[in-house]
Amino acid sequence: MSSHARRHARQQAGASTFLVAWRDGQPVGSCEVRWDGCAAPEVQAAHGDCPEINGLGVWPQSFRSQGIGTALIRAAEELARKRGGKRIGLGVDENNLRAAALYSRLGYHPAAPYLDRWSYQDVEGVTHQVADACTFMIKEFHLDSS
Ligand SMILES: CC(C)(COP(=O)(O)OP(=O)(O)OC[C@H]1O[C@@H](n2cnc3c(N)ncnc32)[C@H](O)[C@@H]1OP(=O)(O)O)[C@@H](O)C(=O)NCCC(=O)NCCS
Known part of the structure; x- marks a missing residue:
């Protein structure tokens, strides 16, 4: 099964939500919010209840540094808040x-x-x-944070 087929299956099962950023009718970025958290056992053990923004990417490269990635992250945070979540996380390669x-x-x-x-x-x-050596980063939601 391809990675996108796995993502689709997770969304169909309610375990994730796939977000797509659009500009002028073209998809220019995406990420998957995994409500069941990061798949890595080390992170599951410590933060299994923390939803994860997974596979964040903006393309083509010329569209980067224009706020699209930030908009995707904000949309994921908003979804998590609406579900009553108190935090959200994401993994980043240490390089x-x-x-x-x-x-x-x-x-x-x-x-x-x-x-x-x-x-x-x-x-x-x-x-x-x-x-790949990565770090799981978490944002705690506060009542006054945007
Ligand atoms: C990381 C990424 C999703 C950020 O999306 P974006 O739309 O470029 O982000 P924004 O425009 O909202 O913010 C840009 C800032 O992100 C940072 N940034 C992080 N990774 C970057 C990258 N590979 N290229 C450019 N900027 C990057 C920079 O500090 C940049 O600040 P600047 O505008 O002052 O240069 C995007 O750059 C990307 O797809 N990179 C390649 C894939 C990747 O590394 N994914 C992240 C996996 S954890």
Whole structure:
């Protein structure tokens, strides 16, 4: 099953909400809000009740740094608040310093280190396992925060 098919299945099951940003009728970014939290066992153990903004991305690259990513994050936070949530989190690769800076500016704080484990198939059909060092960051909602 492709990663998008898995996302679709999760949304159909009510476990997530897929958000798409549009400009002039074109999709320019997306993310998935996983209501069941981050899949990594380290994060599940410590923060399993914290919904996760997963797979955040803006494309093409020329559309970045125009506020689209921030708008997606804000929309995810709003959804979480409407469900009565008190916080939301997201994972960031420890090498992705610009994204981490953005999340800090938006009120997210480092909460737990973890390994993001995923796999891919090369052109010869060989499966490779990858584990990226990441940090799960959490934003606590306050009554006066936007
Ligand atoms: C990270 C990302 C989703 C942010 O979306 P965006 O629309 O560029 O974000 P905004 O315009 O709301 O905010 C831009 C700020 O985000 C930060 N940022 C984070 N990652 C960035 C990136 N790869 N390129 C540009 N800016 C980035 C910068 O500090 C930037 O500030 P600036 O405008 O002063 O340069 C987007 O840049 C992206 O898709 N990057 C590649 C995929 C990725 O890294 N996803 C995050 C996984 S945790």
